[in-house]
Amino acid sequence: MSTQASLSQDLDVLLVVDNEPALPVRTKVAYAGEDPLAVTMTFMAADHGVRWTIARDLLWDGMKTPVGDGDVHVEPHEDGVHLLLHTPGGTAHFAIDVVDLARFLDKTNTIVERGREDAVLDNDLDRTIAELFGAA
Numbered sequence: 001m002s003t004q005a006s007l008s009q010d011l012d013v014l015l016v017v018d019n020e021p022a023l024p025v026r027t028k029v030a031y032a033g034e035d036p037l038a039v040t041m042t043f044m045a046a047d048h049g050v051r052w053t054i055a056r057d058l059l060w061d062g063m064k065t066p067v068g069d070g071d072v073h074v075e076p077h078e079d080g081v082h083l084l085l086h087t088p089g090g091t092a093h094f095a096i097d098v099v100d101l102a103r104f105l106d107k108t109n110t111i112v113e114r115g116r117e118d119a120v121l122d123n124d125l126d127r128t129i130a131e132l133f134g135a136a
Helices: 056-062 098-108 117-132
Strands: 006-015 023-032 038-044 049-055 067-069 072-077 080-087 090-096
Touching (some): 049 056, 056 072, 056 080
Antiparallel strands (some): 006 023, 023 038, 067 072
């Protein structure tokens, strides 16, 4: 387990639009051991990116069963994994290739194994407490 390690890669993502062909959206997905519960997805617009932080477990679980509460929902679909991001301005609906997503998530396990995130977070909490009390 290497909490200092991180990974980042491009991911093929389609924006699903009702009654229109899906549109490809250049997307960067990233994971860092220092924040073991989260995956960051940056959807690139013309001149800037829109970044969302999504629970890694939500992506894992959403490949097999519909999950999500609140702003982020993930569900399996015949054309991949669907990611729905809800904002006050509306909902963005994306389709992600399930094989590509699974490969990326498998790579995150080389940094922090799924189910072992608490060990990283406990170490960080212990270090923070020690620093606050001058014992570090």
